[in-house]
Amino acid sequence: MQKIRTSAFLVSSLLFFSLIWSSPSSIATAMADDASTKPQPSATPEAAAVHIVYTERPADEDPEAFHIRILTSVVGSEEAAKEALVYSYKHAASGFSAKLTPDQVSQMSRQPGVLQVVPSRTVQLHSGPARLNV
Structure with missing residues (x-):
């Protein structure tokens, strides 16, 4: 029983520290990838990709x-903005993830209040329960 508790503690500690040491964009990316079940924006799907917009x-x-207001100024309408929005970050970071074309990314980075626009990427953990012999 003690070995199981120790292993569970070790796994949870590793996950906690990996989140602390992760950059904000990798945490945001994981959240954006989980929220990618919203409808596709009306822009051409092959040109649009998920980006994290820090504001x-x-x-x-x-x-x-x-x-939504910032996104509307780039995509043209509130309806299109709501379709493009993947996730809105409100607590640990200020920003959102949205499906944007390269031209929209360029326009977005020039909007007042926008600090940075970065492509979303999937991050894989290098360790897990299989490597801990749990």
């Missing part, structure tokens, strides 16, 4: 409304 924290506006 300033809105002072007097709901974060998701702020993100």
